[in-house]
Amino acid sequence: MPVVVAKQLEKTYMAGDIAVKAIQKVSFTIEPSSFVAFVGPSGSGKSTLLNMIGCLDPPTAGTLEVIGQDISSLNRAQAARFRGEHIGFVFQDFNLIPVLTVFENIEYPLQMVQNWPKEKRTIRVQEMLKAVGMADQGHKFPSQISGGQKQRVAVARALVTSASLVLADEPTANLDHKTANHIIALMKEMRDEFGTSFIFSTHDPKVVNNAETIFTLEDGQLLQEDSGGNHV
Ligand code: ADP
Ligand code: MG
Numbered sequence: 721m722p723v724v725v726a727k728q729l730e731k732t733y734m735a736g737d738i739a740v741k742a743i744q745k746v747s748f749t750i751e752p753s754s755f756v757a758f759v760g761p762s763g764s765g766k767s768t769l770l771n772m773i774g775c776l777d778p779p780t781a782g783t784l785e786v787i788g789q790d791i792s793s794l795n796r797a798q799a800a801r802f803r804g805e806h807i808g809f810v811f812q813d814f815n816l817i818p819v820l821t822v823f824e825n826i827e828y829p830l831q832m833v834q835n836w837p838k839e840k841r842t843i844r845v846q847e848m849l850k851a852v853g854m855a856d857q858g859h860k861f862p863s864q865i866s867g868g869q870k871q872r873v874a875v876a877r878a879l880v881t882s883a884s885l886v887l888a889d890e891p892t893a894n895l896d897h898k899t900a901n902h903i904i905a906l907m908k909e910m911r912d913e914f915g916t917s918f919i920f921s922t923h924d925p926k927v928v929n930n931a932e933t934i935f936t937l938e939d940g941q942l943l944q945e946d947s948g949g950n951h952v
Contacts, residue, residue, distance in 0.1 A: 724750040729782035760937035804833035808878030810888035823858035846898035848876040868899035888920035
């Protein structure tokens with residue numbers, strides 16, 4: 721079963737009386753254990769598309785299935801629950817909670833969204849810390865680690881609940897080029913280890929080298945695709 725199936729997907733925002741067609745008739749399929757980049761200039765619709773896949777913003781038209789679920793049929797509470805169970809997020813500004821340690825930041829979704837018991841949580845968090853190369857950094861606070869390390873923590877937090885899908889909207893925007901490539905490589909390693917599908921967006925063509933499928937957006941439309949057979 722594909723993790724995402726979009727058919728003739730559209731999103732139109734109303735800005736006063738003016739309709740902004742942020743996504744126009746976009747169709748694609750993403751398989752499990754994929755590593756996919758949506759590339760395009762600022763304003764091309766990348767965030768709009770990722771927000772729809774992440775059940776944060778409903779489509780205006782078309783159909784969107786995420787992990788077999790038609791997401792347009794979910795109400796707000798159901799969408800929130802679905803996100804908590806199936807989808808991890810990595811943001812460009814890391815979004816770590818400053819008053820929690822690295823360990824506690826990764827533990828947070830297990831506590832808040834999935835309500836795991838303490839011992840099970842500790843084992844899982846340690847496993848994730850190790851997976852992202854931060855095994856000895858769990859006691860530090862976000863202010864005590866580098867940008868690249870913060871993004872490693874964000875990747876661990878996105879994966880800790882065993883999400884089938886991780887969405888990363890410009891995850892490298894606030895990182896230098898070398899660190900950006902390290903984070904993309906780390907996400908790919910995590911895909912190999914856990915079989916999670918990763919979908920990230922970027923406007924930086926230099927960081928897409930590791931992507932296996934590249935979708936290019938321009939003015940809300942899908943321009944081209946790789947040779948993998950996902951037809952527009
Ligand atoms: P990207 O992430 O590629 O920079 P976005 O998805 O943020 O692009 O934006 C796509 C288009 O939709 C832009 O023209 C943007 O101005 C518009 N847009 C995005 N969000 C809103 C909104 N909440 N209301 C009105 N227009 C929006
Ligand atoms: Mg954006």
